[in-house]
Amino acid sequence: MSMADNLAAVRTRIDDACRACDRNPGEVSLLPVSKTKPPSMVDEAYRAGYRLFGENKVQDALAKSELMDANHPGLEWSIIGGLQTNKAKYVARFATEFQALDSLKIAHELDKRLQKEGRQLRVLVQVNSSAEPQKSGIAPEEAVDFARELAAFDSLDVRGLMTVALNSSDQRAVADCFDLVVATQEKLRQEAGDTSDWSELSMGMSGDLEIAIAHGSTQVRIGTDIFGARDPARTWRP
Numbered sequence: 265m266s267m268a269d270n271l272a273a274v275r276t277r278i279d280d281a282c283r284a285c286d287r288n289p290g291e292v293s294l295l296p297v298s299k300t301k302p303p304s305m306v307d308e309a310y311r312a313g314y315r316l317f318g319e320n321k322v323q324d325a326l327a328k329s330e331l332m333d334a335n336h337p338g339l340e341w342s343i344i345g346g347l348q349t350n351k352a353k354y355v356a357r358f359a360t361e362f363q364a365l366d367s368l369k370i371a372h373e374l375d376k377r378l379q380k381e382g383r384q385l386r387v388l389v390q391v392n393s394s395a396e397p398q399k400s401g402i403a404p405e406e407a408v409d410f411a412r413e414l415a416a417f418d419s420l421d422v423r424g425l426m427t428v429a430l431n432s433s434d435q436r437a438v439a440d441c442f443d444l445v446v447a448t449q450e451k452l453r454q455e456a457g458d459t460s461d462w463s464e465l466s467m468g469m470s471g472d473l474e475i476a477i478a479h480g481s482t483q484v485r486i487g488t489d490i491f492g493a494r495d496p497a498r499t500w501r502p
């Protein structure tokens with residue numbers, strides 16, 4: 265199958281999952297996750313019509329951006345992996361979105377660097393919905409306080425929440441993760457007194473996109489089922 269075929273097949277899965285739960289397929293976007301894959305594959309997906317790509321390592325993403333942006337008008341990068349403070353300056357320079365915000369220190373550093381660049385960044389707050397200690401993300405019960413502090417950072421355009429659910433064959437346990445994020449969104453909206461805030465819910469990957477959509481996802485992040493399995497021996501490096 266070609267890249268365009270893979271993308272079309274995943275898009276069909278998304279549309280089918282929406283119809284299965286009476287949702288409008290227009291409510292769920294597809295973020296192709298190109299991490300570890302070469303620019304040639306991003307180029308193929310670009311030519312199939314995609315413009316925003318998910319990357320988890322800032323330096324790799326920056327290198328791809330430098331190689332590709334000039335001859336791919338409209339190409340944009342979303343950083344979906346955690347960030348060390350000293351990498352915030354790179355994100356501020358080229359990314360349009362950061363989905364793994366879970367610390368005020370990073371928020372502060374990003375805001376400072378963005379001010380310097382005269383840029384804005386779309387941001388999602390990552391929620392640790394599975395309570396696994398090794399996972400990134402704020403605890404759901406911290407969300408309201410965290411959101412209150414984020415309001416101070418003018419360059420951060422906070423759009424919603426992101427989560428990586430439990431990796432499990434127990435569909436109920438996976439669904440519980442997504443439900444917890446939706447409950448967190450409701451709390452944030454109550455606190456803000458505005459039901460249009462926090463509208464983006466980035467939930468669902470290759471293995472759990474159908475469950476995520478049935479439980480309220482507005483964006484699925486798909487790597488493997490578009491670009492193939494990630495082989496550590498064949499990771500693209502700048």
Ligand SMILES: *Cc1c(COP(=O)(O)O)cnc(C)c1O
Nearest residue numbers: 297320344469470485486487488
């Ligand atoms: C790698 C990654 C994905 C894509 O996962 P697949 O299972 O390959 O679809 C999605 N979200 C995050 C945060 C990731 O790091």
